Amino acid sequence: SQQGEEDPQALSIQEGENATMNCSYKTSINNLQWYRQNSGRGLVHLILIRSNEREKHSGRLRVTLDTSKKSSSLLITASRAADTASYFCATDGGGGSRLTFGEGTQLTVNP
Amino acid sequence: DTAVSQTPKYLVTQMGNDKSIKCEQNLGHDTMYWYKQDSKKFLKIMFSYNNKELIINETVPNRFSPKSPDKAHLNLHINSLELGDSAVYFCASSQRSLVASARRAQTQYFGPGTRLLVL
Numbered sequence: 001s002q003q004g005e006e007d008p009q010a011l012s013i014q015e016g017e018n019a020t021m022n023c024s025y026k027t028s029i030n031n032l033q034w035y036r037q038n039s040g041r042g043l044v045h046l047i048l049i050r051s052n053e054r055e056k057h058s059g060r061l062r063v064t065l066d067t068s069k070k071s072s073s074l075l076i077t078a079s080r081a082a083d084t085a086s087y088f089c090a091t092d093g094g095g096g097s098r099l100t101f102g103e104g105t106q107l108t109v110n111p
Numbered sequence: 112d113t114a115v116s117q118t119p120k121y122l123v124t125q126m127g128n129d130k131s132i133k134c135e136q137n138l139g140h141d142t143m144y145w146y147k148q149d150s151k152k153f154l155k156i157m158f159s160y161n162n163k164e165l166i167i168n169e170t171v172p173n174r175f176s177p178k179s180p181d182k183a184h185l186n187l188h189i190n191s192l193e194l195g196d197s198a199v200y201f202c203a204s205s206q207r208s209l210v211a212s213a214r215r216a217q218t219q220y221f222g223p224g225t226r227l228l229v230l
Contacts, residue, residue, distance in 0.1 A: 035221075037152075040224075041223060041224070042115070042201055042203075042222050042223045042224050043154075043201070043203075043219075045219065045220070048218060086152055088154065098156065098159070098167055099219060100156075103151070103152070103153055104152050104153075104154075106152075
């Protein structure tokens with residue numbers, strides 16, 4: 001069965017607003033990663049958070065991880081039209097070789 | 112200087128044909144992957160090779176056969192194509208952690224995708 005599930009499936013906001021996407025997973029993990037996919041392109045790595053970390057920042061991105069709830073959130077602050085893309089969480093149950101991706105959240109930022 | 116490249120970008124073919132997709136990475140990574148992304152954008156791993164050795168082989172029809180001539184290349188050959196094979200296929204690569212106990216997940220670098228349409 002699928003490991004990660006993103007919520008919401010689709011999100012539409014205005015430029016300048018914050019966007020929050022959630023990811024839930026089922027099994028124990030070592031690490032969780034977030035990726036972005038622009039329309040018609042490959043996935044691009046955004047940020048990685050280890051299971052012993054609770055929060056991580058990178059520019060306008062903030063990721064939290066709650067291993068007790070098996071969930072993570074990605075916050076994009078001060079969104080821009082260029083942030084329009086699909087966002088995927090991916091979990092790594094060990095070893096680093098296998099990532100299991102969630103269904104993705106389609107974010108639309110309206111100018 | 113593309114890090115992970117795939118050819119072709121688009122592939123339109125008839126049912127029953129055999130086709131290949133090629134992938135090359137110039138990042139010096141040891142591990143390469145093939146993923147299939149369906150129309151609902153669900154991304155599922157198919158295969159993974161580490162230094163030319165198959166390490167992940169998901170439940171994929173044996174019509175799909177990966178081949179890794181060297182660690183910089185991972186090709187995907189598909190025999191007897193079916194309508195359900197229509198999808199976007201992504202190649203990716205990563206540097207495998209040599210120390211499993213380091214709990215070090217590897218960032219994966221994706222190619223641009225190959226859009227396969229079987230008619």
